[in-house]
Amino acid sequence: MSQDEKPNKPSALHVRKGVDGGHDGLSGKRLVPSDPDNSSGESGKTIARRRPLTASELIEGILAGDRVLLARAITLIESGSPEHQDLAQEILTEVLPRRVKSVRVGITGVPGAGKSTFIEALGTGLTAKGHKVAVTAVDPSSTLTGGSILGDKTRMEKLAADPNAFIRPSPSGGTLGGVARKTRETILLFEAAGYDVILVETVGVGQSEVLVRSMVDFFLVMLLAGAGDELQGIKKGVVEIADAVLVNKADGAGTLAAQQARAELERVLHYLRPATDGWRTHAFHSSARTGEGVMDMWSVVERYVEITRQSGKFDHRRMDQERQWMRDLVKTGLEDLYKSHPAVRSQLAVLEEKVARGDLPATTAAKLLLEAFLRQSNQT
């Protein structure tokens, strides 16, 4: 984890070293003695730090909005240890029905589009309106590098110091699917801790966008004018999964170009099938730097939520997302079992080779492998 937290930044980062020494999104190990959101009473002191907490202590803490305990529970979710996983599942099961109603917004765009700056402006605007805002990210590069660049707090200094905001950088390590699993579960904990607006940032590189789309209610695609970026977004199909398209950096010398790009996108969107039934995707422009257009974007989200809640689409999508997620987990689990199965492993390479050479029909080989898998699975 290569976070560049300065040790003496304003306090309220509220995140601390994880229970297993794993990362919790920050390299700073400083505790925050006067955590304004903290109701556990002991969290500012070191006692809570090392002692493994029980599930019920964590559950109570999360439900009470204790940020320190929330951070620790997220660390459990991110941990690879089966023991931590069990504890995390116990916590999730317990808090699941006790979450607040939230709006989950995914925000994508190429690096440099201004996502973090936008989230800073939006997030502070929302906490000023009385919302509790949680921010996290899905960073596909973190699966390779083990470090996360998204959701870092360098561009979100005000928000990071806001007692009604909670920023958790992208989980790292493992497959993109693994990162997505952690992010999904983290979102559930955010909601249990009372965060009613969840912002999920991701970069525009294909697969991660589809993943984030599958865990949010509203999907915002940020584009830049010029650089053919608006066309890029269209070509990649990302605009097709957007509930709104936002041309950022509409300020100074960029104002006109942004307005033109917006108009151009609006024309294109007219011909696309909207990502959400009963909702028309429109293009907007903003300046995350000056704040212009940022809260207008939120009004669009609010309108969207109102319309889709009324039509039932909002709840339906959430239910579909949960179902689909479970199916994906089962599928991945089965695949893992299959691949690690001794009988399968002993034959796989040979059969694949035969199939590749045309010595054996793929169907026959697949049947043989599945039979080998089932035969021995049943014995154990």
Ligand SMILES: Nc1nc2c(ncn2[C@@H]2O[C@H](COP(=O)(O)OP(=O)(O)O)[C@@H](O)[C@H]2O)c(=O)[nH]1
């Ligand atoms: N002029 C201008 N610059 C911006 C705006 N939003 C972000 N930037 C700048 O663009 C760069 C990248 O912003 P960042 O938020 O880190 O983009 P991200 O990679 O999409 O998260 C930074 O230097 C920002 O200050 C904007 O609305 N107008």
Ligand SMILES: [Mg+2]
């Ligand atoms: Mg960023």
